[in-house]
Amino acid sequence: MQHLDPDRLVLLALSEETESPLDFDHLAECAVCRHELYALRTVADLGTESQDLRDLPPPPERIWQSIEVGIGQAPVPAVPERRSRPRPRWLLPVLAAAAAAVLAVAGTVVVDRLAHRAPPERVTARATLSPLPSVPAAAGGSVRVLAAGEMRVDVRNLPLTTGFHEVWLIDPDDLTKMVAVGNLSDKPDVVLTVPPGIDLNRYRLVDISDEPHDGDAAHSGRSLLRGTLTY
Ligand SMILES: [Zn+2]
Numbered sequence: 001m002q003h004l005d006p007d008r009l010v011l012l013a014l015s016e017e018t019e020s021p022l023d024f025d026h027l028a029e030c031a032v033c034r035h036e037l038y039a040l041r042t043v044a045d046l047g048t049e050s051q052d053l054r055d056l057p058p059p060p061e062r063i064w065q066s067i068e069v070g071i072g073q074a075p076v077p078a079v080p081e082r083r084s085r086p087r088p089r090w091l092l093p094v095l096a097a098a099a100a101a102v103l104a105v106a107g108t109v110v111v112d113r114l115a116h117r118a119p120p121e122r123v124t125a126r127a128t129l130s131p132l133p134s135v136p137a138a139a140g141g142s143v144r145v146l147a148a149g150e151m152r153v154d155v156r157n158l159p160l161t162t163g164f165h166e167v168w169l170i171d172p173d174d175l176t177k178m179v180a181v182g183n184l185s186d187k188p189d190v191v192l193t194v195p196p197g198i199d200l201n202r203y204r205l206v207d208i209s210d211e212p213h214d215g216d217a218a219h220s221g222r223s224l225l226r227g228t229l230t231y
Contacts, residue, residue: 002026004033013040014095044095122147127206127227135159135224143206143227145194151181154189155208158224163212167192168219169203172228178219179203204229 004012004026011017019027027034121144129141141155153167165184171177182192194200208225 003030006036009033009037010040010095013037013044040095043098046098121152125200125204125229125231127204127229129155129206129208129225129227131225132223139225141208141225141227143229145200145229146191149194149196151192151194152189153184153192153206153208155184155225156188158184158208159210161210163210163214163220165224166209166211166219168207168209169195169198169200170205170207171202172205173202177203178207180217180219184208200229 004023008017008023012019012023027037123144124147125145127143129143131137131139136157136159138157139155139159140157141153143154144152146152151167155165158165167181167184168178169181179195179198181195182190184190206225206227206229207219207223209220210222210224211220
């Protein structure tokens with residue numbers, strides 16, 4: 001099916017030209033062109049309302065809502081009603097300017113939203129956590145060390161505990177050297193602060209342990225997951 005020419009849709013929206021029987025038939029059966037025509041008429045109405053371009057742009061949400069309402073109100077499958085109100089010649093450039101303003105506002109909103117989105121985390125090291133032999137094979141996780149001196153720890157299917165799960169950094173060349181980083185606190189992912197002064201090239205073994213609430217700050221010896229940081 002051949003759609004109506006976009007220029008012709010603009011003229012029809014402005015009632016600068018009247019619908020020919022061919023347009024009429026096409027609009028009656030083509031939802032695409034019908035919606036386009038209604039969207040254009042909505043913009044034309046905005047142009048008529050303000051007449052003064054300094055009034056533009058109105059709040060972008062309102063414009064988009066108007067356009068959506070305009071589209072939503074397109075009678076289906078009824079034939080769109082003809083506009084009887086004559087539209088002056090000056091409206092065409094106003095329509096073009098209004099449409100441009102709508103696009104400019106939409107573009108600004110998009111750029112604005114992109115600009116205010118949090119920057120992507122810069123990852124300086126990562127590790128895949130694998131279950132130790134005594135732990136169900138479905139358990140696992142991952143660690144990402146962030147440039148900001150933080151560690152994001154994601155775990156899944158850890159065995160239930162009456163105590164808590166603790167994150168450690170261990171020197172694999174001397175397993176007695178370790179530092180506690182923090183608790184997982186029953187959440188599937190946490191962001192912990194890397195203890196200041198810790199050399200992650202040395203303390204590169206990440207260990208998740210099951211710790212009882214016994215007041216003993218030392219490692220319980222019950223490791224669940226382990227993985228080595230790589231850069
Ligand atoms: Zn069409």
